[in-house]
Every structure is written in structure tokens, then in C-alpha cells.
Amino acid sequence: MSRVVKLAVIPGDGIGPEVVAEAEKVLDAVIAGSDVAFDKTRFSLGAGRFLETGDTLTDDDLGAIADHDAILLGAVGGVPGDPRLRDANIERGLLLKLRFELDHYVNLRPSKLYPGVPGPLADPGDIDFVVVREGTEGPYVGNGGSIRRGTPHEVANETSVNTAFGVERVVRYAFALAERRRQKLTLVHKTNVLVHAGGIWKRIVDQVAAEHPEVAVDYLHVDAATIFLVTNPGRFDVIVTDNLFGDILTDLAGAVTGGIGLAASGNINPDGAFPSMFEPVHGSAPDIAGQQKADPTAAILSVALMLDHLGLRDHAERVTRAVETDIAARTSDARSTPQIGDAIVARLQA
Amino acid sequence: MSRVVKLAVIPGDGIGPEVVAEAEKVLDAVIAGSDVAFDKTRFSLGAGRFLETGDTLTDDDLGAIADHDAILLGAVGGVPGDPRLRDANIERGLLLKLRFELDHYVNLRPSKLYPGVPGPLADPGDIDFVVVREGTEGPYVGNGGSIRRGTPHEVANETSVNTAFGVERVVRYAFALAERRRQKLTLVHKTNVLVHAGGIWKRIVDQVAAEHPEVAVDYLHVDAATIFLVTNPGRFDVIVTDNLFGDILTDLAGAVTGGIGLAASGNINPDGAFPSMFEPVHGSAPDIAGQQKADPTAAILSVALMLDHLGLRDHAERVTRAVETDIAARTSDARSTPQIGDAIVARLQA
Ligand SMILES: CC(C)[C@H](C(=O)O)[C@@H](O)C(=O)O
Ligand SMILES: CC(C)[C@H](C(=O)O)[C@@H](O)C(=O)O
Numbered sequence: 001m002s003r004v005v006k007l008a009v010i011p012g013d014g015i016g017p018e019v020v021a022e023a024e025k026v027l028d029a030v031i032a033g034s035d036v037a038f039d040k041t042r043f044s045l046g047a048g049r050f051l052e053t054g055d056t057l058t059d060d061d062l063g064a065i066a067d068h069d070a071i072l073l074g075a076v077g078g079v080p081g082d083p084r085l086r087d088a089n090i091e092r093g094l095l096l097k098l099r100f101e102l103d104h105y106v107n108l109r110p111s112k113l114y115p116g117v118p119g120p121l122a123d124p125g126d127i128d129f130v131v132v133r134e135g136t137e138g139p140y141v142g143n144g145g146s147i148r149r150g151t152p153h154e155v156a157n158e159t160s161v162n163t164a165f166g167v168e169r170v171v172r173y174a175f176a177l178a179e180r181r182r183q184k185l186t187l188v189h190k191t192n193v194l195v196h197a198g199g200i201w202k203r204i205v206d207q208v209a210a211e212h213p214e215v216a217v218d219y220l221h222v223d224a225a226t227i228f229l230v231t232n233p234g235r236f237d238v239i240v241t242d243n244l245f246g247d248i249l250t251d252l253a254g255a256v257t258g259g260i261g262l263a264a265s266g267n268i269n270p271d272g273a274f275p276s277m278f279e280p281v282h283g284s285a286p287d288i289a290g291q292q293k294a295d296p297t298a299a300i301l302s303v304a305l306m307l308d309h310l311g312l313r314d315h316a317e318r319v320t321r322a323v324e325t326d327i328a329a330r331t332s333d334a335r336s337t338p339q340i341g342d343a344i345v346a347r348l349q350a
Numbered sequence: 351m352s353r354v355v356k357l358a359v360i361p362g363d364g365i366g367p368e369v370v371a372e373a374e375k376v377l378d379a380v381i382a383g384s385d386v387a388f389d390k391t392r393f394s395l396g397a398g399r400f401l402e403t404g405d406t407l408t409d410d411d412l413g414a415i416a417d418h419d420a421i422l423l424g425a426v427g428g429v430p431g432d433p434r435l436r437d438a439n440i441e442r443g444l445l446l447k448l449r450f451e452l453d454h455y456v457n458l459r460p461s462k463l464y465p466g467v468p469g470p471l472a473d474p475g476d477i478d479f480v481v482v483r484e485g486t487e488g489p490y491v492g493n494g495g496s497i498r499r500g501t502p503h504e505v506a507n508e509t510s511v512n513t514a515f516g517v518e519r520v521v522r523y524a525f526a527l528a529e530r531r532r533q534k535l536t537l538v539h540k541t542n543v544l545v546h547a548g549g550i551w552k553r554i555v556d557q558v559a560a561e562h563p564e565v566a567v568d569y570l571h572v573d574a575a576t577i578f579l580v581t582n583p584g585r586f587d588v589i590v591t592d593n594l595f596g597d598i599l600t601d602l603a604g605a606v607t608g609g610i611g612l613a614a615s616g617n618i619n620p621d622g623a624f625p626s627m628f629e630p631v632h633g634s635a636p637d638i639a640g641q642q643k644a645d646p647t648a649a650i651l652s653v654a655l656m657l658d659h660l661g662l663r664d665h666a667e668r669v670t671r672a673v674e675t676d677i678a679a680r681t682s683d684a685r686s687t688p689q690i691g692d693a694i695v696a697r698l699q700a
Contacts (some may be wrong), residue, residue: 091542120580122472139489139510144546150553154514156548164504190594192441196494201499223601228606230470230580242684244540248598251573254581268476 002035005310013046014284014338016074022296022341023072023303025320029345030307030315034327042069046284047078047090056093062101070306071098071277073098074299075284079315092142097209099135102274104267106173107133107168107243109250111233114327117258121230127257129236130181132174133246135267137166138197138244144181156225160197160243167204174240175208176214184237185209186218187224188225189244201242225249229256249314254281261295264302266309276309278302292337297323300344322347352385355660358418358625363396363440364422364634365644365687372646372691373422373653376672379695380657381664391418396634397440399429406443412451417551420656421448421627424649425634442492449485452624455516456523457483458655460598461583464677467608471580477607478501478585480531482524483596485617485628487516488547490593510547512592517554523620524559524590528565536568538594538595546661550632551592575599579606604631611645612677614652620688626659628652642687647673652693672697 009024027038030330037313043065050056053106065071076094078085099107112118113127144158179184187205191198200284202219211219220228228235229252241249252262263281280298288294301323307316325347335343359374361367377388383621393415400406415421418422426444449457463469463477487510494508528535537555541548552569560566570578572595581603591599604613613631630648638644650673657666675697676690685693 086605089542089545092545096543120472121470123470138542142545144510144544146546148514148548149549152514153516154550156512156546156550158510158512158544159507160494160510161510162506164498164502168502190597192439192495193490193506193597195439195442195492196496196506199499199503200496200506221433223597226576226598226602227605227610230602231609244543245541247540247573248576252576252580252602257575260577260582 002037004037004039005070006068007038007040008043008065008071009040010043010045010071010073010076012074012076012284013048013078014075014286014289016046016076018289018292018297018337019280019294019299020072020074022232022337023299025341026300026319026344026348027212027317029348030319034315036312036315043106045094046076047088048084049084050088050090051078051084056088056090059096060126062097065098066102066274068275069094070275072303072306073277073279075280075282077284077286079286082209091160096140097269097318098277102267102277103269103271104135104277105170106266106268107135107246108266109246109253109270110264110305111131111250111253111257113154113257114262114324116328116330117262119256119258121256124256125232127233129233129239129253130177131241131246131250131253132170132177132238133241133250134166134243136243137162138243145295159193160242160244162197162200164200164204168208171204171208172239174238175212178238179212182237182299183215184218185215186220186225186236186239187221188220188241188249190222190245191219192221197242205240222248226252229253250281260298262297262301264298264305266302266305268309274308278309294337295333296337296341297327318348352387354387354389355420356387356418357390358393358415359390360393360395360421360423360426362424362426362634363398363428364425364636364639366396366426366634366637368642368687369630369646369649370422372687373649375691376650376669376698377653379698380669384665386548386662386665392515393524396426397432397438399441400440401428401434401446402440403520405440407447408442412447415448416624418625420625420660420690422653422656423627423629424448425630425632427490427634427636431637445650446490446492448627449617452617453619453621453625454485454624454627455520456616456618456620457596458616458618459483459596459603459657460601460614460655461607463607464612464674466568466678466680468664469606470660471606472487474582474606479581479583479589479603480527481589481596481600481603482520482527483591483600484516484520486594487512488593500582509569510544510592510594512550514554516549517550518558521554521558521590524588525565528588529562532587534566534568536570536575536586536589536629538570538572538589538599539592540572540595541569542571547592555590572598576602579603580591599629610648610649612651614648614655616652616655618659627658628659644687645683646687650691668698
């Protein structure tokens with residue numbers, strides 16, 4: 001009996017289409033001959049589409065995308081400072097809108113230092129942790145405004161909104177993940193300053209911790225967490241944190257594990273009410289777009305996260321192993337985007 | 351004609367008194383025989399005082415401290431998790447209260463990699479930048495609250511407040527500093543997500559930039575800034591940013607320049623309406639308190655910042671040079687806190 005997965009593909013802008021092409025190549029190769037098929041629909045969204053049509057993400061787009069089993073996204077965003085995009089905010093209007101509307105409350109970002117990958121740290125040690133970043137609340141809710149804008153009397157506010165419902169569900173996910181990993185969970189926040197936003201996180205982690213006595217729970221202020229990410233990243237197993245701190249920590253984590261060219265992520269709706277979305281952590285990098293210079297590995301590892309999420313564990317494992325073998329054999333990486341994709345496909349088929 | 355500087359000394363908790371003792375030693379040594387005298391008043395404040403008296407910072411304390419020319423602070427805060435401090439919040443009630451009440455709108459945090467200092471980066475390059483962190487606004491204002499606290503229906507909000515008045519004054523300070531340095535200023539924020547809080551910063555930086563055509567202005571999202579801090583910290587000269595992002599970036603910057611045992615800071619009221627306060631970036635480190643193990647260098651460099659702020663440039667220079675000479679001669683640093691202080695005093699007198 002064969003299974004058909006409906007996949008929405010959003011190549012996006014800049015290097016997005018280049019890396020997604022390789023991710024699709026690898027996906028096609030890993031499922032070839034198996035009893036799973038991917039029925040793909042392509043969505044042209046991003047700065048390019050906005051410039052052509054003025055649309056960012058219409059209700060029709062959203063409805064059509066929601067009617068899939070999963071989403072693969074490259075990267076969206078135009079050239080920084082492009083005056084034609086001044087009022088667009090592709091990030092809020094497209095990327096964050098997808099995350100919020102599709103209730104992607106778990107933003108899953110694994111960080112692993114693969115053997116052979118050069119990174120900025122002199123003595124990195126073993127790095128293998130996952131950041132569980134909340135995806136639908138916190139300072140990202142867009143609950144802000146300003147008065148007397150542009151005058152000397154402007155006041156601009158931005159509110160972080162945190163609910164017990166929203167915090168508890170992501171904290172529960174993080175504890176379950178810690179159970180399956182090395183049973184260590186670190187909450188990162190800034191409870192000493194953000195007493196209300198931090199307080200709800202701390203209380204809920206303490207409550208859920210009581211149900212998981214086998215998970216060792218730790219707390220770090222966000223500033224201290226950045227120190228440990230460069231001095232002792234090996235101490236982390238699962239980090240759970242809010243939307244903004246998770247954004248910051250995962251870029252830093254990507255850097256210490258050899259660059260965001262390798263960092264994959266999943267925007268997950270664990271309940272399955274909406275399709276989850278998989279994307280590299282990196283952006284659209286317009287400065288190198290069209291040159292086939294981007295490393296598609298992060299997009300390919302995002303396919304592995306997607307396969308795992310879809311319950312296709314063996315396929316996910318095979319992609320991850322092929323990537324690991326390719327990475328271990330890398331020397332200077334002067335290869336083009338498709339050369340890296342082809343090499344990983346060859347490893348898969350070996 | 352001799353000048354008398356009224357100095358409020360707040361040794362604080364944990365390693366605070368140990369590092370402040372060395373900072374005072376160095377201060378005494380550098381002014382010995384000069385026409386400047388420091389008239390010191392000691393204030394017993396912090397977790398220790400709270401446990402004894404229940405007070406954190408009274409109006410009388412504040413009034414007495416305000417009646418000084420400068421403040422030297424060690425570190426405040428008790429043992430994490432101490433149940434007797436559960437409702438204290440020494441950070442908000444003491445440290446942040448001082449910064450807010452004394453209108454310390456510039457939180458000045460230089461980051462420099464001194465020759466010979468081991469750091470976590472394999473190839474750090476030349477690191478020499480200053481973070482100008484806003485000190486009286488942003489997510490630190492304490493403008494938050496929660497409803498249905500502790501129930502499954504809790505909502506906890508925290509509002510970042512940013513005013514044109516508050517942003518402009520710190521941005522102007524940063525531009526003036528960049529003029530005196532390498533004429534490069536980087537604004538760090540998260541304008542693509544925090545559109546209102548980020549928007550006011552961006553607009554004001556653009557406005558003030560127009561008055562400083564010789565300063566090259568750059569913008570980075572906070573997540574990208576953390577990447578550059580570990581992959582190319584040499585690109586920074588002056589970073590200007592809000593209270594929370596500044597907190598995060600300066601701990602990370604401290605780590606990449608060899609640890610927060612060396613990171614000094616000034617909480618500055620440039621207008622001179624209130625005394626400015628100088629303190630190491632590190633905390634009270636209760637785990638090593640009383641053992642004379644802490645490095646007093648950050649506290650000593652904070653004295654140099656203070657001397658500079660007071661217009662005592664030569665004295666500031668001498669302290670900085672003595673510290674640099676000491677650091678350059680360091681091998682493993684098995685020296686005790688007073689041994690390091692004494693060594694720096696000896697360099698001063700050499
Ligand atoms: C592009 C931006 C809105 C986004 C975020 O802040 O979440 C990005 O930085 C990320 O981490 O996926
Ligand atoms: C102790 C804490 C309130 C403080 C801050 O967040 O400002 C500290 O981290 C710092 O950077 O001085």
C-alpha cells in the first residue's frame with residue numbers, strides 16, 4: 001500500500017530556489033523505489049512575488065498551503081534597503097504569518113557539530129543540542145504601536161504576550177524530547193528583569209518538571225546562555241526558550257557549529273491540525289543569489305527533519321547519514337550548490 | 351588647588367567586596383601624591399542587607415547615594431534559588447533601580463581583546479569595540495503584568511517602551527563616541543519583527559547619521575550580530591542598541607574577549623545631573639565567594655572608566671596601562687584576587 005504526501009514547496013527569494021532544488025533532488029532520491037510518493041505543489045511567494053503582484057500572502061494562498069501535509073521553504077526576503085520593499089515586511093507578512101496562522105508553536109532547531117566541520121571555536125568539544133523555540137507568542141506577536149511617530153515626542157511600544165496555554169504546550173514538547181535524548185533541559189529566559197514574561201515560563205517549567213523526575217532541569221539567563229554557547233556548548237541537550245531568545249540563540253548556535261549553511265529547522269504543529277514547515281535557518285542571501293554558491297546542506301537537513309516528522313524515520317536517517325558522510329569528506333568546499341546536492345544524492349545511492 | 355571627589359562605594363554581595371577592595375587599592379595608588387582626593391562613603395546594599403533588614407534600596411539610601419560624584423559597585427545578588435530571597439529581586443529593586451533613578455541612560459561597555467588573553471575563538475583577530483547600551487528604556491522598564499497567575503489561563507505581558515527622547519540621547523552619545531574612535535557605528539535591533547520598537551531606533555539613527563556624514567553607519571539584526579561577534583568581531587567599532595539586546599551582546603562580547611573577568615562597564619548619566627556608576631559586567635558569583643579566587647581586573651578597569659568619566663584622563667590611562675601590562679605578563683593565572691590587585695598596583699608604581 002503506498003502513501004502519498006502532499007507537499008507545498010515555497011522556494012522563495014535569493015538563494016531559496018537554489019537550495020530548495022537540491023533539497024528536492026535529495027528527497028526524490030531517498031524515496032525512489034519506496035512506497036511513499038510526494039505530490040508537490042509549488043507556491044511562488046516572497047519579495048519577488050510582492051514586486052510583481054503586490055501580494056505577500058493572500059487568504060487563498062494560505063488556504064491552499066494549509067491543504068498539504070508538509071511545507072518545504074527555501075528562504076524569503078528581498079535585497080535589504082530595496083525602496084520598493086520598504087512597506088512590504090516580507091518577514092512579518094509571509095514567514096511569520098505562516099508560522100502564526102499554521103500554529104507552528106514548536107520551532108525546532110538542532111545544533112550539531114559534525115566531525116570535520118571548521119567552526120570559530122578553538123576547542124568546541126562535542127556539540128549536540130536542540131533548541132525548542134516557541135513559535136507563536138512572546139515579543140513576536142506584533143502587539144505594538146507608536147504615537148507621535150517621527151516626532152520628538154514619539155513613544156513606541158512592543159508587547160511580549162505569553163500565555164499558560166502557549167508556554168505549557170511547548171514546554172511539554174521540550175520535556176518529551178529531552179526524555180528521548182540525554183534527559184537534560186535548560187530553560188533560557190531573563191526572569192530577573194522580565195519578571196512577568198519570565199515568571200510564567202519558570203513556573204510552568206517547574207510544574208512540568210515535577211512530572212519528569214528523570215529530566216535534569218537547569219535555568220540560565222539569556223545573557224549567560226550566550227556565554228556558555230561559546231565557552232561550553234557541550235553542556236546543552238535541550239534548550240527551551242521564547243520566540244525572541246530562541247531566534248538569537250539559534251543563530252549563535254549555528255555559527256558555533258560551523259555556520260548557518262548547515263542549520264536546519266522545523267516549524268512544527270505537533271497536533272497535526274496544520275502542516276508543519278521545514279526551512280534552513282539562513283536567509284535569502286541576495287548578495288550571492290544566482291551564483292550557485294550557497295550551501296544547500298541546511299535545506300537538505302530540513303528535508304530530513306521533515307521526513308522524521310512525517311514518521312518516515314528510515315528515510316530521515318538515510319538523508320542524515322548521507323549528509324554526515326559528505327560533510328566528513330569535505331575539504332575546502334569550493335563545490336557549487338548542485339555539486340553538493342549531487343554528492344549527497346550519490347552518497348544516498350552508494 | 352586640590353579636588354575632592356565624593357565616591358559612593360557599594361561592595362555588594364559574593365565576590366563584590368573582594369574585587370572592590372582591589373579596585374580601591376588601585377584607585378588609592380593612582381591618585382597618591384596627586385591633587386585629587388576621593389572622599390568615600392560605603393553603602394551596605396545587596397542580598398546580604400536584604401536578609402538582615404528586609405530593605406533593598408530605600409529612599410534614604412538613594413538620596414544619600416545621589417549626593418556623590420560617582421559610584422563604584424562590585425556586584426549584587428544572593429545565591430540563586432535561596433528561598434529567603436524569593437520575593438526580593440535584588441536585580442530590579444537595587445541594580446536596575448539605581449540605573450533608572452539616577453538616569454544612567456548610557457550603559458557603556460568596552461570590549462577589547464588584550465594581547466595574551468586566551469579566549470574561546472580560534473582566530474579572533476583584533477577585537478576593540480564599545481557597546482553603547484541604552485539603560486533606562488526598552489524591555490527593562492518593568493512595564494508588565496499578568497492575569498490569572500498560576501492558572502492554566504494565565505496571560506503574562508511585558509512591554510518594551512521606547513521614546514524619541516530616550517533613543518535620541520543615547521544615539522547621539524554613540525555617534526559622538528564613534529567620531530572619537532574609528533568612525534563606524536552599528537545599530538543592532540530586530541526591526542523586521544519588532545517593527546515599532548525597532549522602527550523608532552532605525553529612524554532616529556538615520557536622522558542623527560545625517561549630521562555625521564563621516565561616520566559609516568551599519569545595521570544588523572540582533573541574531574546576525576551574535577554571528578558576527580564570533581566569526582568577525584573585528585568589524586565592530588561602536589555598537590548602539592537597546593537595553594535587552596545590549597545585555598545579551600555584552601555578555602557574549604565579554605566571553606569572546608576572554609571572559610567577563612575582564613569586562614568593565616559604566617552606567618553613565620552624561621548630563622551630570624546624577625552620579626554615574628561603574629561596575630564590572632560580571633555578577634556576584636556566590637559559588638566562589640569568600641575564596642579570593644575572583645579576577646578583580648574588570649572592577650579595576652571600571653575604575654579606569656570612572657577616572658576617565660571624571661575627566662581624570664591621565665589617571666585613567668595609567669590604570670589601563672598597568673592592567674594591560676599585567677595581562678600581557680599573565681601565564682596560567684593561579685593568583686589570588688589580592689595578588690592580582692597588588693601586581694597591578696606594582697605596575698602602576700613601576
Ligand atoms: C526572518 C526572521 C523573521 C526570522 C525570525 O526572526 O524568526 C529568522 O531570523 C529566523 O530565525 O527564522
Ligand atoms: C543583573 C542584571 C539585572 C543585569 C542586566 O540585565 O542589566 C546584568 O546582567 C548586567 O548586564 O548588568
